Amino acid sequence: xxxxxxxxxxxxxxxxxxxxxTIQAIPEMTTDLExxxxxxxxxxxxxxxxxxGDFDEFDRVVADxxxxxxxxxxxxxxxxxxxxxxxxxxxxxxxxRAAELGMRxxxxxxxxxGWVATLEVPALEALREFxxxxxxxxxxxxxxxxxxxxxxxYEAGQGYGLTxxxxxxxxxxxxxxxxxxxxxxxxxxxADALGVSSSAVSGRLRRGLGALIEHTVIR
Numbered sequence: 001x002x003x004x005x006x007x008x009x010x011x012x013x014x015x016x017x018x019x020x021x022t023i024q025a026i027p028e029m030t031t032d033l034e035x036x037x038x039x040x041x042x043x044x045x046x047x048x049x050x051x052x053g054d055f056d057e058f059d060r061v062v063a064d065x066x067x068x069x070x071x072x073x074x075x076x077x078x079x080x081x082x083x084x085x086x087x088x089x090x091x092x093x094x095x096x097r098a099a100e101l102g103m104r105x106x107x108x109x110x111x112x113x114g115w116v117a118t119l120e121v122p123a124l125e126a127l128r129e130f131x132x133x134x135x136x137x138x139x140x141x142x143x144x145x146x147x148x149x150x151x152x153x154y155e156a157g158q159g160y161g162l163t164x165x166x167x168x169x170x171x172x173x174x175x176x177x178x179x180x181x182x183x184x185x186x187x188x189x190x191a192d193a194l195g196v197s198s199s200a201v202s203g204r205l206r207r208g209l210g211a212l213i214e215h216t217v218i219r
Contacts, residue, residue, distance in 0.1 A: 062085070092137055104119065
């Protein structure tokens with residue numbers, strides 16, 4: 001029998017964490033970490049998907065963000081953009097340590113003044129070691145949620161490829177009649193209920209529905 005997987009949703013905060021100055025200056029913009037590549041010893045390129053805010057403002061702010069350099073748009077999808085950026089310092093880059101400890105990063109997005117990461121944890125001891133690693137680098141480490149992958153809450157969300165934010169958006173849309181014909185709620189209504197911009201809601205709905213299709217219909 002396979003071991004029960006543990007899912008941890010954690011918040012990481014430090015003013016020198018990647019993109020933190022931008023995140024705090026434009027909190028309405030959603031920024032998801034897509035992946036990172038090694039450019040050389042201690043050098044990284046990071047790819048982010050951004051949506052839900054003013055891209056012109058985002059470009060102005062990120063150009064002055066001391067945590068990154070060489071920002072460039074590699075995909076412009078209209079309502080979203082994918083950026084490639086060079087990390088200026090790996091001093092606060094902590095997620096690679098999570099991978100070394102056997103954890104899998106399921107999702108990482110801006111939130112709570114820093115980054116909210118959802119990790120699949122092989123053992124609680126690994127999570128404790130990761131916490132100590134973060135604290136040694138003065139990175140605030142807070143466990144927001146801890147649950148088993150087989151729990152109903154996980155199966156209703158991450159089990160179908162959904163992030164917690166996407167699940168919340170889809171549930172709110174369903175409960176408020178967004179999927180009815182005719183609709184009982186608009187994107188603007190959902191934005192008001194969730195406290196985010198209309199474009200952020202559109203992006204979350206599109207990605208959430210895409211994840212559901214990928215993990216159900218086409219499997």
